[in-house]
Amino acid sequence: MSADLPDRRSVLRLIAAGAAASVSACQRPDDTIHPMVDQPEGTFPGQVRRYATALPLAGYGRGVTGLVVDGRPIKLEGLAAHPASLGATEPFIEAGILDLYDPQRLRAPSGPSGPASWSSLARVLFESVAPRRGKGLALLTGRVTSPTLLARIAALRVQLPGMRHVRWEPFDDDHALAAADAAFGRPLTPRPRLADADVVLLLDSDPLGPGPDQIAHARGWSLRRRRAPMHRMYAAEATPSISGTMADHRIAAGPADLAALCHALAAAMGGAPARIAMPDELARFAADAARDLLAAKGRALVMVGDRQPPSMHAFAAWANGLLRAPQQWIAPVDPDRSSHRDSLSGLAADMHAGRIDTLVVLDSNPAYAAPPQLAFAEAMDRVPLTVAATLFPDETSARAKWKVPIGHPLEGWHDWRAPDGTVSIAQPLVRPFCDTKTPVEVVDLILDAAGGPGALARHRTQWAALDDAGWRHAVATGVVPDSAAAAEHVGEAPLVLPAVAPGRWAVDVRPSPSLFDGRHSTNAWAQECPDPITKEVWGSSARMHPADMAALDLANGDMVAVRHGGRVVLPVRSVEGQARGVVTVATGYGREGAGPVADGFGANAWVLQGTGVPQVSKAAGRIEVVSTQPFFELDGELAKLFPVLAPSAAMPAAKPLPTLLPNPPAKGAPKQWAMAIDTDLCIGCNACILSCQAENNIPAIGPEEMAVGRDMHWLRVDRYEDKGAGGFQPVPCMQCETAPCEPVCPVEASVHDAQGLNVQVYNRCIGTRTCQANCPYKVRRFNFRDYAGSSLWGDAGDASVSAQRNPDVSVRARGVMEKCTYCVQRIEASNREKDAGGVAAPVQTACAAACPTQAIRFGTLDDAPIREARADPRHYALLEELGTRPRTTYLARRRNPGEGA
Amino acid sequence: MIAPHVVDSGRRWTLPLIATLGDVTEAVAAPLMDRRPGRAWWLSVGASAAVTLVGAVAIWFSLTRGPGLWGNNSAVVWGFPIANYVWWIGIGNAGTLISSLLLLTRQKWRASLNRMAEAMTLFAVSMAGIFPILHLGRPMYFYWLAPYPNSMQLWPQWRSALVWDFWAIVSYLLFSIMFFYVGLQPDLATLRDRDGSRGWRRMYGVAAMGWQGTPTQWRAQERLHRTMAAIAVPLVCSVHSIVGLDFAASLMPGWTESIFPPYFVVGALFSGFAMVVLIALIMRRAMGLEGLIVPDHFDAMARVILAASIVMGASYSAEWLSALWSGEAADLRVVRFAFTGPYAPFYWAMLIGNVAAPQLFWAKPLRTSTPVLIGVSVAVLVGMWLERILIITNTLSIGYEPSFWRLYAPTIVDFLILAGTLGGFVLLMLVFARLLPVVSMHETRKLLAEERG
């Protein structure tokens, strides 16, 4: 591969001179990088090349495939070989590509007296830490799974024995590890296999929800759900989560209820006689769950949420042992054995006490997310030398005397371990846009003004065990073979039961499915991505039970003050399925100094990590947080939109509709595209929405336009509630065979092509909007303003963001209607490939490619996945009584309540 | 050859103070040619010009900044512009309809009203014509609706009701101008031949195109006028039917109703008569036409408004009933939403304006009472405008997909554009009143001759 590189690079340079004039910074990295498959010689402008690499979330790596056109990475897709991707993505990966081009990024180092250089920082650091051999130096990072980074930190510690490395992740796994430590004598991480679980009990656990394991869990869950006999999932949780929505039995349970539930389960499973008074409904839920769990020994699983007390994790360890649950225990992938919280508290205390004189914060934001009682921001002021290395300016860098930019993961060499331990060596896809360094290079800089040999050399050295072929293979495929952690043998866990401690209020701090712990708050796509449950965008609210709201005389949108350690004032939102007494607040909001996209939306939930009794009261004012979906409940006839079936039930056969038109309509080309969406598998994670946004150049339009209700997402994911069985329904264009939008267009902008696509000719559109007025599914989107040409990034403008755009997709002008095209550019690329005599890979739309559960299937009417879906008894078309003959059809949601219900 | 049932009752449509043919000419032409415009006229022109200007600025901003300035959203993609269009075209339809329908049915009393009704048509259609173009996302390409040879070999999409609408508006506007001119030509000759300023007379002379009033000319004019009236009645009905089809030829609940075309036509007649009443009241007072526009005129128009209001009520009931007896959930939802949803106050206001208020006209004294006539006419006009906007928002706010139910709230720009067209309409009427005879003199002469004869 490498022999031909100079040639190709000179070709690329010529191309770049013309084609990529506007993005002069976009160039392939100087280092040798390896495409996934050997592609035919002779690249041409606009050719899409695919490279394996990885992106981190909470310190864990997830493999991704970068699609690179003319030196620009424009899209991230899943990496099938990687266990945390399995070929699919989730919202954070999809939005990650925008971060690369985000104009809010920190661009160059700056010191206490303004713009500075990396070398001057190195000199200052050296002078500060070398004389005392690292005493008083603290290096604060998030979770580090990177073997190379760990090795560099270890190497640094050899030279600076006084140095302290504190690793702290806002969403930690302290409780799970502590419980395992108590049960088995060593900290271990449970690795549940949902694919093998016939019965699952979730105790405030959200395996299908946001997190580094989301894709793996969702895929496992979906594999099991596809198999008969149907599995069953029980969920007891404080607030509706994705997993709870998908559960067959769900009960709202606050902390005391969850503890009581453990007691009841333990009693039912023969562990303890303890009987605790509890509401009938909860008792019934416990009895049903226990019965099913016991009946499925070997295939039954109990999962506990990370934020639940160690005792509940210990209970789960006991129960899973008893049930011979399909899960492994592995040694923690993060080798640091210290508690996240304690180590950060210790550091903060030392900082307050003046025992730290140099603090280097590496890609972490404690000033924003640390518990309020640590007063971390104030503690930083007591440290003489503070350095914040960060991708985006944030609360911590605002306090730091030195702010230095680290690169986007796609700009440098990295390695990470997946949650199961698998290592990926992530290659850069583009040269750094700004004067940035990778974390490994930043660590190197602490003692070496030259900055070490560079990230590539460090990683190559770290992986010296791989020969050149092995290295190339590992880089090109995105995974280091056989690097997953081995299962640990554990003994029997003793039964431990959590204490039942009722309280009036409990505060539930959860990761935002769009912004996570706050590290995606700067991402405009993420901010505009609707929350799966409330469908809120550009802001957050405090979720409460309607009865609790009534007790405080609160209506939706009224401000509520929540105090637990710190105090936040947020608009309240009543949520069906919220536990009484629990106030749920999502993290990631309430940012300050993080740029125009992040600042000022919602309130910072992390300040609610205090201790003591939470207080909730009504506050003055009102804010309507924008929600893209006003109604969730389907009653009466509306229930037809989202049918919920018993496990083996079938949809009623559709009656053929009387028509004067030729029926079925004549078809053109042999390829007739269609999509089938299994609502029983859709977990509403929004990966498809953002994948579509990245693929199809869909602009983010900002909070004001969203408030008017002008969302531009081509694909929306509707959430519906039905007694006991809600679910998600992604709604892209239905590509109706007898599309109502087409005959009403006066200028032939909306027409049908021979492949069965309902296409929109942007150049021809004059913007009458009649098509959308007449669309029963309301899936067309109108450019009310010049969204593509306007910037959400304040003074920074959007010039750099436009470099992300897919060159195969038109950028739509103001006044033009747009819509889902089934990613026609991909279909046409495949057609061209075939016309050129090549073998075209099967076409996947961006949404189908992203889906972690493979709920979206795409192909021609003759392809097996579509044929099978259309023959499925659960198959139905949305609003088929209107006679639109959609090509996008659905498989009905199922619920498996069991004979008890 | 007058059918017995259309023979006028013993009513007289002129007052005795108009005694001779010359009195008719004087009553109409003197304010135009002999008197300078008064303070009230100048004030009105100033005020309406100012409002028009504000509207023009709002339109300019809309054209340069795009439809984002309005309240429309992804679900309620249509808003004020379409409602304004339908409302204005309704009023615009009424003028020609009134004039031609009354001509065909030989309602002689039309003589003193048809000119202002036709002028109202022209100006209202002009105002209406702004909106279909303004409302476009890319208004500069509106001409793509017309069939013309082009390098892309693309043609209009003839199945679209919007294309029908394009032809309907263009045909109707041009037809109305011709119809207006045919009726106006003899009066232009009158102004040409009357004493007055030389310049004005010369202008009228050119406009009269050499009209003399010979029997041949009169026969040709009369034949053409009636022929055009016979074409105009179905044309007008089809124009507003097509406007109704913009909605009805769809798939949306609350729109897909076969009653829409006739219901739109009656609505147009209804709002048009209300506007004519207002204009006639004002012109009569301002131009001193008490001798030519008599209480019986208003009585007759009030009866038509009353009848139309009953048809409107029946149409609304038919909408509700068809939802009820079809049992279509989506249709029922739209009806329920209309009565109980967030727009319900406007819906009730619409029912009061369009159905309840005109019932006052059952009482004969109220049919000729100026305050009542003004009140009811305004109520009808407001009610009809509310009907237009509610047709759009009720259906689009509560379509098939509950996840996409969205409310509509207009912006200040929406209101300014509406106000601007109202101002423009008033301004045009004011200019018309100073430029052309507001009453058809030759037809009034004939009416007078027959009454006095």
Added chain:
Amino acid sequence: MTVVAIATFADEGSYLRARVRAVAEERRIVGEWLPYAATSLGAGDGEQGIRAAAIVIGLIGGAALMAVTIWSAVVAYPFDAGGRPVFSWPAFIPAPVEFGALCAGFAGLVMLFRNARLTRLHHAAFDFDEVARAAQDSFVLALACDMGADANGALALMATAGAAHSRLIGG
């Protein structure tokens, strides 16, 4: 020597009487001007061709647009709009109907101008004040007659019929 006796009448009745008598006396009527389309005019010159032109041209115009429609939608550039037939004839009707009506009106207007011999901004008749009065309030009748007794007879005829004013022109 031929002169013209011209008279104005204040009302239709007297004008009609004069006209009937003039016809009975076989006098040559050289000009008539009326302030409105008197019913008594009856059928006659001027009406011919207006209706026919409107109907024919209206039909031709409508048919032409229908032809354009069908040609462009079926022959020149057929495409699939919502699975509707390429020849969606019911949907093709409204535009030609509207356009046909416009054509009919226009044809009628052209016929009016033709029949009424318009546009003619300069005409000998405009030289006479009587004709100008006709546009205001009067009926005007002009009879050709020989100078002398014949002329006096004409004047007497019109006076007895109730002419408001009469005189002889020319000579």
